[in-house]
Amino acid sequence: MNVTFSEAELAFREEIRAIFRDDFPEDIRRKRELGVPLERQDMVRFQQWLNERGWAGVNWPEEYGGTGWSPVQKYIFATEMAEADAPAIVPFGLSMVGPVIYTFGNEEQKQRFLPDILTSKVWWCQGYSEPGAGSDLASLKTRADLAGDHYIVNGTKTWTTLGQHADWIFILARTNTDVARRQEGISFLLVDMSTPGVTVKPIITIEGDLEVNEVHFEDVKVPVQNLVGEEGKGWTYGKVLLQHERTNIAAVSISNFRVRKLRKQTTKSIRGAAPLCEDRNFMRKLAAVEVDLKALEFTELRTLAAVQSGKAPGPESSILKVKGTEIQQAIDTLYLEAAGYYALPWVQEQYVLDAPGDDWVGEGAETQSSLRYFNFRKASIYGGSNEIQKNIISKHVLGL
Amino acid sequence: MDFSLNEVQAMLDDSVEKFISNEYDFETRQKHSGSEQGFSSEVWRTFAELGWTAVPFSEEDGGFGGGPVELMVMMLRFGKGLVVEPYLANIVLAGGVLRRAADAGQKERWLTPIVTGEMQAALAFVEPQSRYDVSNVATTATADDDGWTLSGAKGVVLNGGNAALLIVPARTSGQQCDEDGITLFAVAADTKGVSRSPYATVDGHQAAEIRFDNVRVADDARLGETGKGYAALDATIDDATLAVSAEAVGIMQIMTDKTVEYSKNRMQFGVPIGSFQTLQHRMVDMFTDCEQSYSLLIRAAMLASQESAVTKRAISAIKYQVGTAGRKAGQEAVQIHGGMGVSWDLDIAHYFKRLTAIDQMLGNADWHLDRLAG
Numbered sequence: 001m002n003v004t005f006s007e008a009e010l011a012f013r014e015e016i017r018a019i020f021r022d023d024f025p026e027d028i029r030r031k032r033e034l035g036v037p038l039e040r041q042d043m044v045r046f047q048q049w050l051n052e053r054g055w056a057g058v059n060w061p062e063e064y065g066g067t068g069w070s071p072v073q074k075y076i077f078a079t080e081m082a083e084a085d086a087p088a089i090v091p092f093g094l095s096m097v098g099p100v101i102y103t104f105g106n107e108e109q110k111q112r113f114l115p116d117i118l119t120s121k122v123w124w125c126q127g128y129s130e131p132g133a134g135s136d137l138a139s140l141k142t143r144a145d146l147a148g149d150h151y152i153v154n155g156t157k158t159w160t161t162l163g164q165h166a167d168w169i170f171i172l173a174r175t176n177t178d179v180a181r182r183q184e185g186i187s188f189l190l191v192d193m194s195t196p197g198v199t200v201k202p203i204i205t206i207e208g209d210l211e212v213n214e215v216h217f218e219d220v221k222v223p224v225q226n227l228v229g230e231e232g233k234g235w236t237y238g239k240v241l242l243q244h245e246r247t248n249i250a251a252v253s254i255s256n257f258r259v260r261k262l263r264k265q266t267t268k269s270i271r272g273a274a275p276l277c278e279d280r281n282f283m284r285k286l287a288a289v290e291v292d293l294k295a296l297e298f299t300e301l302r303t304l305a306a307v308q309s310g311k312a313p314g315p316e317s318s319i320l321k322v323k324g325t326e327i328q329q330a331i332d333t334l335y336l337e338a339a340g341y342y343a344l345p346w347v348q349e350q351y352v353l354d355a356p357g358d359d360w361v362g363e364g365a366e367t368q369s370s371l372r373y374f375n376f377r378k379a380s381i382y383g384g385s386n387e388i389q390k391n392i393i394s395k396h397v398l399g400l
Numbered sequence: 401m402d403f404s405l406n407e408v409q410a411m412l413d414d415s416v417e418k419f420i421s422n423e424y425d426f427e428t429r430q431k432h433s434g435s436e437q438g439f440s441s442e443v444w445r446t447f448a449e450l451g452w453t454a455v456p457f458s459e460e461d462g463g464f465g466g467g468p469v470e471l472m473v474m475m476l477r478f479g480k481g482l483v484v485e486p487y488l489a490n491i492v493l494a495g496g497v498l499r500r501a502a503d504a505g506q507k508e509r510w511l512t513p514i515v516t517g518e519m520q521a522a523l524a525f526v527e528p529q530s531r532y533d534v535s536n537v538a539t540t541a542t543a544d545d546d547g548w549t550l551s552g553a554k555g556v557v558l559n560g561g562n563a564a565l566l567i568v569p570a571r572t573s574g575q576q577c578d579e580d581g582i583t584l585f586a587v588a589a590d591t592k593g594v595s596r597s598p599y600a601t602v603d604g605h606q607a608a609e610i611r612f613d614n615v616r617v618a619d620d621a622r623l624g625e626t627g628k629g630y631a632a633l634d635a636t637i638d639d640a641t642l643a644v645s646a647e648a649v650g651i652m653q654i655m656t657d658k659t660v661e662y663s664k665n666r667m668q669f670g671v672p673i674g675s676f677q678t679l680q681h682r683m684v685d686m687f688t689d690c691e692q693s694y695s696l697l698i699r700a701a702m703l704a705s706q707e708s709a710v711t712k713r714a715i716s717a718i719k720y721q722v723g724t725a726g727r728k729a730g731q732e733a734v735q736i737h738g739g740m741g742v743s744w745d746l747d748i749a750h751y752f753k754r755l756t757a758i759d760q761m762l763g764n765a766d767w768h769l770d771r772l773a774g
Contacts, residue, residue, distance in 0.1 A: 296695070
């Protein structure tokens with residue numbers, strides 16, 4: 001039993017760390033530090049920066065232009081990326097549809113779509129959820145009816161994250177209604193959002209931002225060449241993608257970074273007042289979250305070590321999403337509490353500045369704490385709500 | 401990175417598992433626990449024959465050379481078996497101080513019979529006023545030309561009634577809570593002036609209140625340097641904290657398994673109670689807590705093996721975890737077992753009591769969280 005990295009892994013870590021330290025775009029770093037939201041071009045530029053180093057396809061096999069890294073290398077990379085306070089990779093292209101295309105797509109689709117995903121030339125979004133469907137994904141009603149060499153798509157997708165930026169959308173749509181199980185008859189389609197009949201309507205979320213959208217399809221013609229894999233097998237492909245999503249949203253390395261930053265912040269005295277670290281109540285709550293997070297870090301490492309040695313991840317991997325999001329939200333709550341009164345100001349114009357001026361309200365990203373707190377209530381809801389996750393663990397791990 | 405057991409550890413794990421499943425069922429445990437001595441001498445001899453009493457001691461001390469991981473492996477299994485034999489008190493606590501503080505002659509006299517399983521010993525480190533502060537020592541030892549005179553009171557001394565040898569921290573200088581000025585003594589339990597009131601504890605183990613009234617010991621009963629006993633004591637307490645944490649994780653795991661199993665078979669309103677979502681989610685929480693606890697446990701054991709600078713914090717993290725998650729798991733297991741959960745005849749009640757007792761000792765959840773917050 002040991003938790004040490006090999007020499008090669010340590011060298012790999014050094015290499016990644018040095019590049020994030022020396023080459024990372026300074027203006028993006030600055031925005032992150034101040035809590036200024038990134039714009040579309042910032043996110044694209046960051047991902048292109050990754051791609052120039054061969055790091056865009058973190059999980060991709062080498063033959064499709066991915067890194068081909070081992071599980072431990074991926075873990076190290078995620079950690080270093082979090083430690084550099086780099087933005088998260090927008091998952092829809094690189095982490096979701098990309099892997100579905102290289103796993104289930106045909107040769108023509110691979111050649112057509114994968115390069116533009118790696119270079120972030122095309123922005124993808126996800127069309128799974130529908131109004132009223134909630135976590136019951138299989139109840140989806142969007143139809144794709146075959147008419148010659150096209151499908152005609154009708155329906156509405158919702159909670160489409162960053163859909164306002166997207167060029168393409170991947171959707172699950174019903175191609176056959178005469179099925180024994182609701183999970184059958186669903187197909188995985190790729191849709192160009194500039195096709196006539198596609199409209200995007202913004203949904204303003206709790207913190208007042210535009211992050212998610214409704215996407216409407218009205219007699220949208222989608223060529224049959226855009227069907228991934230077999231017709232009616234979309235549920236299977238979509239599930240593979242969701243499993244991937246679940247491990248990503250544990251976000252252990254980001255939580256580690258945020259907790260450490262918060263602990264540091266508590267030692268700072270503002271204008272001569274006693275620092276927050278003298279508040280035992282607060283520090284005990286922080287310590288409790290740290291323990292939970294350390295535990296999750298090792299739970300994730302146990303999963304990694306199993307995969308690394310060629311075994312299937314054990315039952316411990318099933319808890320990553322629930323615990324990961326619970327911990328994220330607990331950290332958000334601590335940041336909110338730490339901000340005190342300065343959780344209140346909602347100074348929208350401040351969030352597009354790139355440098356704090358004399359009229360900057362609050363210390364650093366304090367005034368962002370409440371927005372993040374509100375926004376991240378989503379974490380225990382998306383990707384299959386935490387209650388759904390518990391149903392899954394109950395059934396598949398405990399055998400209930 | 402590798403979280404699997406090596407060959408030797410796996411063999412140890414296997415041998416404890418076999419013993420528990422073949423020779424230590426719940427009824428047997430209850431019989432040993434309810435006996436006058438509170439444990440079985442025969443079982444202890446088996447522990448010695450199988451080499452388990454030698455596990456945490458170095459080869460020079462006649463031991464097996466095991467470290468924190470080996471200790472963890474055994475204690476996880478002892479937890480599942482609800483073992484009452486005083487492994488913690490005798491081997492980890494008393495043996496732990498002796499191996500760290502005793503000289504060669506003292507080891508031959510007192511440590512060897514512990515390693516070979518021939519003698520019971522106890523570490524009398526708790527005092528009625530000390531709570532979880534190990535440096536809070538009011539028992540005094542005064543030197544004269546012929547040796548030392550010990551006076552004071554020790555409380556809840558695990559295995560204290562059965563021990564032939566007592567390891568006694570006593571104050572030889574400084575203030576009552578100073579780390580400096582604590583000296584360790586090995587005192588035969590039948591020495592004049594030692595009086596013991598043994599009793600059973602709620603978790604089926606044994607302890608004693610022990611008074612020392614002008615107890616005379618020679619200077620060769622002093623373990624280590626005068627006034628410098630705290631370091632050995634503190635390191636031993638860390639071992640013991642890791643050990644009971646492992647025991648607690650073992651208990652949490654088996655309680656979760658047993659509760660899930662029970663819920664599949666217990667019928668109410670014509671269906672198994674395990675089909676109720678409210679119970680399913682609570683059992684998922686129990687399972688999650690077990691996984692998280694096991695993660696913190698192996699982390700602490702690995703860091704302790706590497707003598708890492710953060711070992712103490714890692715041990716506090718797991719002890720806090722089993723204090724909080726263990727209490728929850730225990731209460732939930734009892735609740736889901738319904739009336740059976742509060743019945744003496746069912747093992748669930750006794751697992752719950754042992755988990756509760758573990759949180760009460762060696763720093764409870766609050767105490768360890770406070771250490772982590774600082």
